[in-house]
Each structure stands twice: as structure tokens, then as C-alpha cells.
Amino acid sequence: MAxxxxxxxxxxxxxxxxxxIPEGLWVKCDNCKEIVYKxxxxxxxxxxxxxxxxxxxxxxxxxxxxxDEGSLVELFPxxxxxxxxxxxxxxxxxxxxxxxxxxxxxxxxxxxGEARIGGYPVTVAVLDFGFMGGSMGSVVGEKIALAAENSLxxxxxxxxxxxxxxxxxxxxxxxxxxxxxTSSAVARLGAKGIPFISVLTDPTFGGVSASFSSLGDIIIxxxxxxxxxxxxxxxxxxxxxxxxxxxxxxxxxxEHGQVDMIIDRKxxxxxLVNTLAFFRGNAK
Amino acid sequence: xxxxxxxxxxxxxxxxNRIEDLRLAAGGQVDAEDEIKKLSKKADELREKIFxxxxxxxxxxxxxxxxxxxxxxxxGLLTQGFTEMHGDRLFAEDPAIMGGxxxxxxxxxxxxxxxxxxxxxxxxxxxFGWPHPEGYRKALRLMKFAEKFDRPIITxxxxxxxxxxxxxxxxxxxxxxxxxxxxxxxxKVPVVAVVIGEGGSGGxxxxxxxxxxxxxxxxxxxxxxxxxxxSILWKDGSKAPDAAELLxxxxxxxxxxxxxxxxxxxPLGGAHRNYELAAKNxxxxxxxxxxxxxxxxxxxxxxxxxxxxxxxxxxxxxPGAKNA
Ligand SMILES: [Zn+2]
Numbered sequence: 001m002a003x004x005x006x007x008x009x010x011x012x013x014x015x016x017x018x019x020x021i022p023e024g025l026w027v028k029c030d031n032c033k034e035i036v037y038k039x040x041x042x043x044x045x046x047x048x049x050x051x052x053x054x055x056x057x058x059x060x061x062x063x064x065x066x067x068d069e070g071s072l073v074e075l076f077p078x079x080x081x082x083x084x085x086x087x088x089x090x091x092x093x094x095x096x097x098x099x100x101x102x103x104x105x106x107x108x109x110x111x112x113g114e115a116r117i118g119g120y121p122v123t124v125a126v127l128d129f130g131f132m133g134g135s136m137g138s139v140v141g142e143k144i145a146l147a148a149e150n151s152l153x154x155x156x157x158x159x160x161x162x163x164x165x166x167x168x169x170x171x172x173x174x175x176x177x178x179x180x181x182t183s184s185a186v187a188r189l190g191a192k193g194i195p196f197i198s199v200l201t202d203p204t205f206g207g208v209s210a211s212f213s214s215l216g217d218i219i220i221x222x223x224x225x226x227x228x229x230x231x232x233x234x235x236x237x238x239x240x241x242x243x244x245x246x247x248x249x250x251x252x253x254x255e256h257g258q259v260d261m262i263i264d265r266k267x268x269x270x271x272l273v274n275t276l277a278f279f280r281g282n283a284k
Numbered sequence: 285x286x287x288x289x290x291x292x293x294x295x296x297x298x299x300x301n302r303i304e305d306l307r308l309a310a311g312g313q314v315d316a317e318d319e320i321k322k323l324s325k326k327a328d329e330l331r332e333k334i335f336x337x338x339x340x341x342x343x344x345x346x347x348x349x350x351x352x353x354x355x356x357x358x359x360g361l362l363t364q365g366f367t368e369m370h371g372d373r374l375f376a377e378d379p380a381i382m383g384g385x386x387x388x389x390x391x392x393x394x395x396x397x398x399x400x401x402x403x404x405x406x407x408x409x410x411x412f413g414w415p416h417p418e419g420y421r422k423a424l425r426l427m428k429f430a431e432k433f434d435r436p437i438i439t440x441x442x443x444x445x446x447x448x449x450x451x452x453x454x455x456x457x458x459x460x461x462x463x464x465x466x467x468x469x470x471x472k473v474p475v476v477a478v479v480i481g482e483g484g485s486g487g488x489x490x491x492x493x494x495x496x497x498x499x500x501x502x503x504x505x506x507x508x509x510x511x512x513x514x515s516i517l518w519k520d521g522s523k524a525p526d527a528a529e530l531l532x533x534x535x536x537x538x539x540x541x542x543x544x545x546x547x548x549x550x551p552l553g554g555a556h557r558n559y560e561l562a563a564k565n566x567x568x569x570x571x572x573x574x575x576x577x578x579x580x581x582x583x584x585x586x587x588x589x590x591x592x593x594x595x596x597x598x599x600x601x602x603p604g605a606k607n608a
Contacts (some may be wrong), residue, residue: 017407037544079600080600081599081600083587084598085530086556088368089517090518139597140597142597162429167485167505167507169508170529171508171598172531172532173532173533173534173537174543174596174597176486178597179489179598180468180469180493181461183464183466183468183469183493184589184593186466187467187469187470206486207485209458210446210462210486210490211461211462213462214456214459215462216601227458228444228453228458229448229452229453229458229461230448231448235448235450235453236446238447238449239450247441256454258454283374
């Protein structure tokens with residue numbers, strides 16, 4: 001696809017967005033800026049075949065990739081958010097919820113369920129960045145806690161996939177408290193020796209990274225995912241310096257001892273199965 | 285007495301300065317005394333009027349007031365024989381959080397609190413109360429220490445937040461906060477947290493998973509700073525007053541939302557106008573809550589704390605839905 005290289009040519013300020021890409025068929029990679037046949041990316045688990053960049057995927061897509069076929073039973077699907085503070089900035093929170101629900105088909109930024117992975121029964125909770133940036137409010141907090149409690153009750157390993165900008169400010173202090181709630185819930189798993197595997201995907205920040213998702217017995221990251229407490233812009237504004245290349249990427253977190261391993265999407269399920277086998281032996 | 289007045293206290297400042305001038309000029313003349321008395325009464329009424337109707341942004345300013353009593357002040361006023369402990373035993377000592385052993389009401393306790401510092405030098409040393417991971421890990425060490433020796437824990441919350449910096453990220457700011465939340469939820473000793481000034485997000489909560497959470501009347505507790513919220517919502521940090529209102533960050537709102545257990549009254553004009561009275565009010569509240577908690581068994585304390593945070597959240601579930 002050499003001719004496309006000419007399109008991308010001047011590596012200047014912002015012409016990136018102006019490159020016309022035929023609707024639907026072609027996708028421009030966020031990382032290498034190459035234009036790739038969409039079907040090729042889909043076939044490759046939404047990983048760029050040119051540079052191995054992992055595109056963000058929805059919670060449903062994630063579950064399709066890791067749960068044994070037909071094994072997923074969704075848990076607590078009816079829990080829905082409320083605009084209890086009547087929060088209104090340029091848009092009302094209730095309207096933002098409605099449009100996000102329509103766009104994603106989800107009630108909130110999470111799907112929880114029971115599934116089998118390589119035959120091992122697990123409780124799994126997956127955040128969806130497409131729903132208000134995967135932010136954690138009451139519903140995400142409640143479903144993480146309920147899912148962890150489900151694991152506790154049924155003695156099943158608990159697996160989370162995080163992808164979130166942090167706490168949902170439209171729920172004020174109540175959303176901050178979800179950090180305590182979810183961390184307390186996974187603490188109970190630990191006390192009973194039930195394994196908790198936390199997978200960090202792009203991006204994982206703030207109230208989610210500073211609560212349950214940093215507390216896995218095993219912490220796995222997808223390649224190049226941005227992971228941190230404070231967002232890079234906030235840090236730059238605070239220290240008034242440019243951040244080093246690769247700052248807060250999964251590879252940076254591995255180097256600084258914050259994650260156990262980086263696993264690409266192709267090998268994620270296999271890694272989970274191996275880990276579950278370590279915890280559970282042959283008992284499925 | 286020179287107070288540092290806030291913008292919205294301007295009429296009060298003028299009045300108080302006039303009284304002060306009169307006092308200096310009069311030297312005990314009877315007619316001047318009458319005038320002073322009259323003006324003082326007016327000042328009291330004005331103070332009452334201003335401080336009973338503070339909005340969220342005004343409270344934010346009171347909570348951040350440079351003269352507001354801090355953890356160190358309250359330790360001095362509320363406890364005896366404080367012995368400070370230092371370091372996380374891993375990397376460094378972080379003075380943005382201080383802690384140690386002390387006696388409260390005749391009982392040995394462990395005290396932990398953010399400290400923004402007061403003098404310029406002290407503020408710099410304490411990084412203006414923005415902790416690094418080491419601060420949280422020191423706090424964690426002290427909490428485990430308290431648990432090991434069966435001593436109640438009192439924490440004082442007063443920070444704009446956990447420090448957003450390169451070193452903080454490299455050393456696992458997220459993990460440090462998360463670990464504290466996890467460990468605090470299982471502590472087998474009573475824990476009482478008091479938000480004395482600014483309760484800034486995860487950096488505040490990291491020492492706030494307590495059986496009882498109390499807040500001073502003009503303290504704030506928020507998921508994000510009003511400035512940060514405004515810059516996200518409107519790309520304009522100067523709209524912080526509007527964001528403060530939206531965030532429902534006052535003690536009164538936090539009580540209404542069921543997140544805190546008690547609002548502690550402040551002296552008229554704010555805690556900085558009368559340290560002793562502020563401390564006395566905190567002391568009374570702490571005594572009440574600690575005496576209730578001390579009567580509970582370790583398992584009851586853990587269950588009580590779990591249930592407290594487990595119950596926080598507002599969502600809808602259709603009637604009869606499973607597990608809700
Ligand atoms: Zn690419």
C-alpha cells in the first residue's frame with residue numbers, strides 16, 4: 001500500500017485529521033498513521049498489522065476474545081446510573097448518560113459476568129472506555145463489588161479488564177468512594193485466598209488505577225497502554241516540563257516494577273488460562 | 285490581631301479594622317468604648333451572616349485558608365506526648381504526611397495527617413501537602429503498627445491531592461493509594477478520620493477509609509478540585525466557583541449524601557479565628573465516636589467499615605432484579 005504513504009507525507013502540525021479516509025473500509029492507525037484495510041485489523045484482533053498497535057476495543061469485543069464460546073452469562077445487567085446530583089455543565093449528566101447508552105448499547109461503562117476461560121469458571125468485569133471514558137461512578141463501583149462478591153461466594157477467580165480515565169466527576173464524592181468500595185471488595189478475596197487478576201488496557205488512570213486495578217495478585221498490561229495516576233497533561237502543567245518519551249506506557253510501568261508482564265492481545269487468553277491453571281490446577 | 289481576610293469578608297475586614305483603630309486611638313475613653321461595643325456587636329452580626337451563608341467556593345477558600353489550623357496544630361492542642369515517626373522504610377521520608385504516637389483523652393493512639401505547612405520554608409519542605417507514594421506508604425506502616433499494638437487510629441485529612449509528578453508515577457502513586465484503601469478496609473482497630481481542611485480526591489481518601497468520617501463545618505471533600513473540574517468541563521479553570529457548586533463538596537452536602545457521619549462546628553469566622561475552640565469541638569466529637577468504636581470487637585470494626593463504604597452509591601435496579 002505504498003501509495004498511501006504519499007497521503008500522509010508532511011509530518012506536520014495537524015493535517016492528520018484532515019486526511020480523507022473512505023468511510024468504513026479503511027482505518028488510520030493511531031500509532032504509525034498508516035492506513036490499513038479495516039477487515040485486516042479486525043481479523044488481527046484489532047491490532048495494527050503494520051506496527052502492532054493495540055486499538056481500544058469495547059467490553060463486548062474483549063469478552064468475545066477471552067471467554068470460551070457461549071460461556072458468558074452476564075451478571076447484574078439491569079443496574080443503571082442515576083443523575084442524583086442533577087449535574088449540569090454544558091450538557092446535563094442525564095442526557096450524557098442517555099446518549100452514551102444509545103451509542104454503546106450499555107447501561108454504564110462496565111459488563112460483568114460469569115464465564116469459562118479455558119474451561120476454568122471465573123467472574124469477569126470489563127470496563128468500556130467508549131462509555132464516558134470508562135469512568136467509575138456508582139454503577140461501575142457497585143458491579144465491581146458485586147462481581148468480586150460473586151467470586152467470593154462461589155470460590156471463583158476474579159478477572160478485571162480496566163480502561164478508564166478515572167472517577168466520574170458527575171457523581172461527585174460518591175464516585176470517589178467507589179475506590180474504597182471496590183478496593184475493600186477485592187481485599188476480601190485476598191483474605192480468602194481467591195485469585196484476582198487485573199489486566200490494564202489503554203488507558204487506565206486516576207480513581208480506577210488507584211483502586212482495585214492496582215491490587216491484582218497478577219497485574220497484566222497490554223502493550224503501549226497508558227497507565228498512571230495523574231494524566232500526562234496534569235503532570236506537565238504541574239512540573240512545567242515536557243514528559244520523557246514513553247512516559248506512563250505499559251513498558252515504563254514494567255520497567256518501574258508496577259506490572260508483572262506485558263502481554264499482547266493475541267496471547268492474552270492463553271496467558272489467562274496458564275495463570276488460572278497455576279491457581280486451580282486441573283480442577284475446572 | 286491582624287487576620288488575613290478573604291475577598292468575601294471585605295465588609296467585615298473594614299469593620300474590624302475600624303474597631304481596631306478606635307481601640308488604639310481611644311485609650312479607654314468612655315464614649316469611645318460605647319462606640320466600640322456597638323461596632324463589635326455589628327461585626328458579630330455581620331460575621332454570623334456571612335459565615336452562615338457561605339457558598340461552595342467561599343467554603344473552598346476557607347478550607348484552604350493560609351492560617352487554617354493544620355494537623356500539627358491539632359496534634360498540639362488535642363493530644364499529649366506526641367512522638368513523631370518518620371519514613372516508609374522503602375525509599376524516603378515524606379513530610380507531606382506526618383504521623384506518630386500520642387495520647388488522646390488518656391489513651392495511646394496513632395495519629396496520621398496531611399500537613400501543608402505554614403511558613404514558606406515549611407511549605408516547601410512539605411511539598412504543600414501533596415504526598416508522594418512514600419507518604420502513603422509511611423501512613424500504611426503506621427496503620428499496621430497501630431493494628432499490631434491494638435491502638436486506635438485518628439487521621440486528619442488536608443491535602444489538595446496526591447502529587448502529580450514524574451517520580452511519584454515512577455514509584456507507583458496509584459499502587460500506594462490503592463494499597464492503603466485495601467489495607468485500611470481490613471484494620472482490626474478503630475479508625476476515625478477528620479477532614480480538617482481540603483479533602484482532595486484519592487490523595488485524601490488514601491488515609492480516609494475509616495469507621496467514622498467527620499468533617500469540619502467549612503472543610504471540603506471532593507472527587508476533583510474545582511479548578512481541575514472547570515478546566516475539564518469548560519476548558520477554563522477560572523470557572524472553578526461554578527464547578528465547586530456542581531461538585532457538592534461541602535461538609536453539609538457530604539453529610540446529606542451519607543458519606544460522612546458528622547459535621548463538626550467551627551468557631552464563628554472559621555477555625556483559623558480560634559484554634560482552641562476548633563480543637564475543642566473536634567475533641568468532643570472524637571471522644572464520642574472513639575468511645576463507641578472501642579466497645580466493638582475487631583471483627584465488628586472490620587465489618588462496620590466494610591458495610592459503611594459498601595453501601596455508598598446511587599443507581600437504579602428494576603424491582604425483583606437478581607443480586608441488587
Ligand atoms: Zn500501526
